[in-house]
Amino acid sequence: MNVQSRELTVTYKIVPPPSTVAPQSLSQETTHRFTVEGQPEDSKGDSELKYYALLRSSIAEARIKLGEELTAWRDAVGNAELVKEKSVKAEVEDEEEENAEE
Template identity: 75%
Template sequence: MDVQSRELTVTYKIVPPPSAVAPPSLSQETTHRFPIPSLPDLESQEDSELKKYYTSLRTSIAEARTKLGEELTAWRDAVGNAELGKEKSVKTEVDDEGEEEENTEE
């Protein structure tokens, strides 16, 4: 395998409702980079190289999930109940459409 710098990059942009008051520590647009570390060569077989790469990749993905989970939970807490009404109206519209389709099939 190439000895290149590898990384997992995650970018997100949050558009909170105007009523949400987010702490200054939260950024609405964020990019994180998680390096995929090279593991020392234990064997020179290709299967082993691929296995080591995926092991490193899983480690980086776990770090990304933890970091994003913490940040998105903080955003959820900052937004609070401001989004609740929005979700209910969307759900109601979807339910109404399903009932209309059922009525036309009869």
């Protein structure tokens, strides 16, 4: 019998502005693995419900972990992204004005 590992894998890569000081405990490229505890039995029914309950638990754990890390990155980036967003909005507004004139 071949038993497969059941896990949820999440990978992300952060590309912050060059002026960003990275949080010490975090890496710009990270992979997390969250084990889906327990093994569903071969029979249908309750075992499937149990598996999905265990999967939801692993997803909740992943959301908490990623939320903490991405919040730390957001705090590290601070207002540096605002400059980037303003220039993108200005370009879009310029394009809209050009299209309106045509």
